[in-house]
Amino acid sequence: MRCLWFLPVAIVFLPAVPVFAHSTVIEHRQTNAIEIRAMYDNGEPMTEAQVTVYAPDNPSDPWLKGITTEDGRFAFVPNPDMEGEWDVKVRKAGHGDFISVPVEGSQQAAQSGKNWQGGGYTTLQKILMAALGVWGFIGTALFFARNRFHQT
Numbered sequence: 001m002r003c004l005w006f007l008p009v010a011i012v013f014l015p016a017v018p019v020f021a022h023s024t025v026i027e028h029r030q031t032n033a034i035e036i037r038a039m040y041d042n043g044e045p046m047t048e049a050q051v052t053v054y055a056p057d058n059p060s061d062p063w064l065k066g067i068t069t070e071d072g073r074f075a076f077v078p079n080p081d082m083e084g085e086w087d088v089k090v091r092k093a094g095h096g097d098f099i100s101v102p103v104e105g106s107q108q109a110a111q112s113g114k115n116w117q118g119g120g121y122t123t124l125q126k127i128l129m130a131a132l133g134v135w136g137f138i139g140t141a142l143f144f145a146r147n148r149f150h151q152t
Helices: 002-013 123-150
Strands: 024-030 034-040 050-054 064-067 073-076 084-092 095-103
Touching: 024 084, 024 095, 034 084, 034 095, 064 073
Parallel strands: none
Antiparallel strands: 024 034, 034 073, 050 064, 050 084, 084 095
16 A cells, blocks of 8 residues: 555656547538538548538538548538538437538638648647646546655
């Protein structure tokens, strides 16, 4: 019981272990159609993910359903007479997100959102998240071990 002092020190100096979890990134660009590209935050495309498109005039009923290609892309041509935000939802195996794409009448809005350079977190963000996770783990361990340190 007295050897618990090494636990926080050991946790800090253990090598980082990769965690296999995904968040998602969805980008879009507009030409005559609206093309989206869905990927996980590590840049891996969301292959054969379910896509649901909702029109601005009826956001509760799907306007179109489909699946992404092997490189995570999906394209559709919205009705140019329906101005407003077209919501696109992409889901695969419990991961997913949605994006709202503005359409202005017969002339579509300028490209918004991210460029096709990929998404995800920067190295600094990843380091900060890992450090905060470790800090939270150490704090939790010390909280539950506090009575053991004060016992005589």
